[in-house]
Amino acid sequence: MTGNGRGPDTEALREEIRRTRVELGETMEALAAKADVKARLRSSADQAKERMREQAAQTMARVRGQAAQKAQVARTQAQERSQAVRRNPAPLAALAAGAVAAAIVLLIIRGRRR
Numbered sequence: 001m002t003g004n005g006r007g008p009d010t011e012a013l014r015e016e017i018r019r020t021r022v023e024l025g026e027t028m029e030a031l032a033a034k035a036d037v038k039a040r041l042r043s044s045a046d047q048a049k050e051r052m053r054e055q056a057a058q059t060m061a062r063v064r065g066q067a068a069q070k071a072q073v074a075r076t077q078a079q080e081r082s083q084a085v086r087r088n089p090a091p092l093a094a095l096a097a098g099a100v101a102a103a104i105v106l107l108i109i110r111g112r113r114r
Helices: 008-035 037-087 090-113
Strands: none
Touching (some): 008 037
16 A cells, blocks of 8 residues: 555545446436336337337238239230220120110110000
8 A cells, every 4th residue: 555545455446436336326227217117118008009000001011012913903904805895896786786775675665654
């Protein structure tokens, strides 16, 4: 030890006391955080909300992708059918003629009832 009472042992003890105080402060903060039930519940709720938002966004993206894919398939099928009708319009013409004939028959029957 030196003459003023501040030897290496004293400085080492002071440094250890300082570190112990810092550790004790950190431990107290951790304990206080664990004891704060409201804050922990709020944090858990916020995390759950965020997970739900992410899942909803993923589901919406997947549904939109599937809808776009099915719409494309429907467009392709409609184009194929319209090309088939253009190549052979007879079935469509027969259907239209049948609809006109049915309308005329209904009008005649309706006129006789009055």
